[in-house]
Amino acid sequence: MKVLITGGAGFVGSHLAKLYRExxxxxxxxxxxxxxxxxxxxxxxxxxxxxxxxxxxxxxxTDLADLTGSYDLLVExxxxxxxxxxxxxxxxxLLQTNLQGTLNCLEFARSRVNALIFLSTSRVYxxxxxxxxxxxxxxxxxxxxxxxxxxxxxxxxxxxxxxxxLPRSLYGASKLASELVIQEYVDSFKMKAVINRCGVIAGxxxxxxxxxxxxxxxxxNHYFNKPLRYTGFxxxxxxxxxLLHPRDLFALLQKxxxxxxxxxxxxxxxxxxxxxxxxxxxWTKEAERVTGHSVKIPGDPATAHVDVPLYVTDSRQAxxxxxxxxxxxxETIADEIGAWLKSNEPSLRELFS
Numbered sequence: 001m002k003v004l005i006t007g008g009a010g011f012v013g014s015h016l017a018k019l020y021r022e023x024x025x026x027x028x029x030x031x032x033x034x035x036x037x038x039x040x041x042x043x044x045x046x047x048x049x050x051x052x053x054x055x056x057x058x059x060x061x062t063d064l065a066d067l068t069g070s071y072d073l074l075v076e077x078x079x080x081x082x083x084x085x086x087x088x089x090x091x092x093x094l095l096q097t098n099l100q101g102t103l104n105c106l107e108f109a110r111s112r113v114n115a116l117i118f119l120s121t122s123r124v125y126x127x128x129x130x131x132x133x134x135x136x137x138x139x140x141x142x143x144x145x146x147x148x149x150x151x152x153x154x155x156x157x158x159x160x161x162x163x164x165x166l167p168r169s170l171y172g173a174s175k176l177a178s179e180l181v182i183q184e185y186v187d188s189f190k191m192k193a194v195i196n197r198c199g200v201i202a203g204x205x206x207x208x209x210x211x212x213x214x215x216x217x218x219x220x221n222h223y224f225n226k227p228l229r230y231t232g233f234x235x236x237x238x239x240x241x242x243l244l245h246p247r248d249l250f251a252l253l254q255k256x257x258x259x260x261x262x263x264x265x266x267x268x269x270x271x272x273x274x275x276x277x278x279x280x281x282x283w284t285k286e287a288e289r290v291t292g293h294s295v296k297i298p299g300d301p302a303t304a305h306v307d308v309p310l311y312v313t314d315s316r317q318a319x320x321x322x323x324x325x326x327x328x329x330x331e332t333i334a335d336e337i338g339a340w341l342k343s344n345e346p347s348l349r350e351l352f353s
Contacts, residue, residue, distance in 0.1 A: 004071040007078025009039040011206040015246035033057040038207035058101035064108040074113040082212045086170040098174035115192040124176040126166035130308040141279035157312035186265035199271030199313040202243045204340030220352045222287040223341045235299020237281035240310045242272040245328035255322040271313025290338030
């Protein structure tokens with residue numbers, strides 16, 4: 001099998017590339033523009049593992065056209081992934097990457113790819129309904145209340161019926177627009193495609209920032225004794241997200257590929273769920289455990305417009321269809337991030353400074 005991964009030198013794409021390369025008979029090609037900080041660190045590892053790297057950009061149809069041969073599977077993992085992107089400067093790069101880039105990938109896939117997996121985001125869900133999820137405050141986190149105003153939310157989290165029709169963010173809008181175009185290509189050109197709306201993906205190898213990759217950043221700042229801040233929602237750190245390890249995502253992709261003939265542009269919510277969820281306050285304890293360090297974390301009650309107090313994924317539709325569920329615990333995710341920081345401390349200290 002020949003696999004092409006766009007955005008393949010990023011955190012998620014590089015993990016998938018290495019996992020696919022471990023499979024017997026799988027050839028892996030990675031295309032990436034190396035814009036994301038730290039992504040170049042993966043290149044020597046790609047070479048060692050026999051992963052073919054192409055320096056290219058999905059914003060350029062020519063870069064895709066210059067690839068040689070055809071592929072059994074395209075995993076579209078490229079993105080400008082920050083929910084804050086385009087809010088204080090031009091959204092041009094965001095929209096060109098997340099929307100025009102997807103269009104270029106679809107045109108490439110029409111003639112040279114058998115099947116497409118699109119990695120979308122939970123950020124396609126509308127901000128107002130997300131902020132209006134009824135919550136209860138527990139000792140260390142926020143919890144979902146039994147009675148809810150909006151459809152698609154339960155104690156298990158948010159499912160695919162949660163609203164997307166109201167504003168969400170420029171980032172979320174660009175990914176939702178891509179989803180819609182993919183479904184039109186499936187219908188018009190009989191393409192094989194599946195869409196995975198991923199929650200927070202976390203693990204070693206992520207060069208986290210406050211606006212994207214905060215769970216890795218949280219442990220890194222503990223490791224390197226750098227300051228942190230609980231931002232928004234009263235500054236208590238009780239906001240909640242569920243976490244998904246790249247190995248669990250790969251396990252899903254394997255199960256999906258086994259059912260390619262059934263694909264017709266379906267959408268699946270993919271995440272760790274309630275079992276692999278955490279508040280920032282709880283994650284601080286994990287960071288202290290794996291690093292042995294404690295840092296002062298003051299609270300800032302001011303909440304950004306695009307921030308939400310809770311997102312937990314209800315992945316039952318993926319479980320029913322593919323028999324998939326996440327296996328990697330939040331403790332294991334924290335352990336692996338800590339071990340990665342320790343093993344690569346000299347180079348990572350500069351990147352996280």
